[in-house]
Amino acid sequence: MKLHFTKMHGIGNDYIYFNCFETEIENPEELAIRLSDRHFSVGGDGIVLILPPDEPEKADAKMRMFNADGSEGNMCGNAIRCVGKFLFDHGLVSKTTILVETKSGTKRLTLSVENGEVAAVRVNMGKAELAPEKIPVTLTGDKIVGFETTVGGEVHKITCVSMGNPHNVIFTDDPYGLDLEKIGPGFENDPLFPERVNTEFVRLTGKNELTMRVWERGSGETWACGTGACAAAVAACENGLCEKGADILVKLRGGDLTICYTDDAVYMTGPAAYAFCGEVEV
Numbered sequence: 001m002k003l004h005f006t007k008m009h010g011i012g013n014d015y016i017y018f019n020c021f022e023t024e025i026e027n028p029e030e031l032a033i034r035l036s037d038r039h040f041s042v043g044g045d046g047i048v049l050i051l052p053p054d055e056p057e058k059a060d061a062k063m064r065m066f067n068a069d070g071s072e073g074n075m076c077g078n079a080i081r082c083v084g085k086f087l088f089d090h091g092l093v094s095k096t097t098i099l100v101e102t103k104s105g106t107k108r109l110t111l112s113v114e115n116g117e118v119a120a121v122r123v124n125m126g127k128a129e130l131a132p133e134k135i136p137v138t139l140t141g142d143k144i145v146g147f148e149t150t151v152g153g154e155v156h157k158i159t160c161v162s163m164g165n166p167h168n169v170i171f172t173d174d175p176y177g178l179d180l181e182k183i184g185p186g187f188e189n190d191p192l193f194p195e196r197v198n199t200e201f202v203r204l205t206g207k208n209e210l211t212m213r214v215w216e217r218g219s220g221e222t223w224a225c226g227t228g229a230c231a232a233a234v235a236a237c238e239n240g241l242c243e244k245g246a247d248i249l250v251k252l253r254g255g256d257l258t259i260c261y262t263d264d265a266v267y268m269t270g271p272a273a274y275a276f277c278g279e280v281e282v
């Protein structure tokens with residue numbers, strides 16, 4: 001059986017998208033593992049299903065995302081911008097404010113359309129959760145901010161944030177000097193994080209400007225992570241490095257995102273792009 005796919009990326013965080021308004025995908029976990037392989041298949045950081053909403057009166061579409069190891073993520077910031085662009089370009093919605101159901105709640109997307117093209121997508125990513133049990137991280141207290149502990153076999157100051165999925169933020173002088181392939185798995189699988197964790201390695205590089213790399217649970221190093229950029233901005237504000245309520249420029253391997261952290265919600269703005277489309281035998 002052949003499946004039509006669209007490969008899209010949000011600043012280099014690339015997923016294989018399936019239009020599930022038309023096609024039913026069985027066993028997405030297994031498909032994610034198979035198709036994400038960059039040597040023997042399409043290649044990507046995982047797969048994303050664009051589905052009809054569970055509650056059509058309340059949302060326009062639903063998204064499910066699967067990491068390259070087949071695990072399902074609750075939320076994906078870069079993918080949801082691509083989903084917004086896909087829905088608009090394929091006539092599945094004809095408006096620029098779109099509601100998309102995810103495993104971590106319904107998110108509101110605002111599309112900036114210039115000459116018929118989606119130039120950028122702003123997403124209300126919901127409230128950042130800092131309570132340890134919401135991450136989850138096996139530490140106690142109201143929040144874990146700049147807390148010194150052993151993780152991945154070494155002592156680090158960690159800041160933990162949930163953006164629907166778990167994030168652990170480390171401030172470091174030289175994110176690009178780190179051997180993430182070597183140290184990433186130690187963070188991801190540390191018993192401090194019972195559901196594993198995404199880890200951001202972040203440096204303050206200007207006023208309200210951060211430079212980061214990310215090691216994602218289930219996919220390894222990716223060129224960008226939308227929820228990770230939000231977590232980095234939240235952590236920077238909580239550690240007194242950036243301003244709450246201001247636009248924070250987050251520079252990732254594949255490009256830039258603008259993040260704004262408020263008490264009620266975190267807002268993420270960035271691009272979404274097509275790479276190619278095709279058919280794959282499954």
Ligand SMILES: N[C@@H](CCC[C@H](N)C(=O)O)C(=O)O
Pocket residue numbers: 013067072073074075076077078079165166198216217218219222224225226227228
């Ligand atoms: N790349 C994503 C996050 C994908 C999910 C993550 N690896 C998880 O399992 O928590 C983003 O852009 O937010």
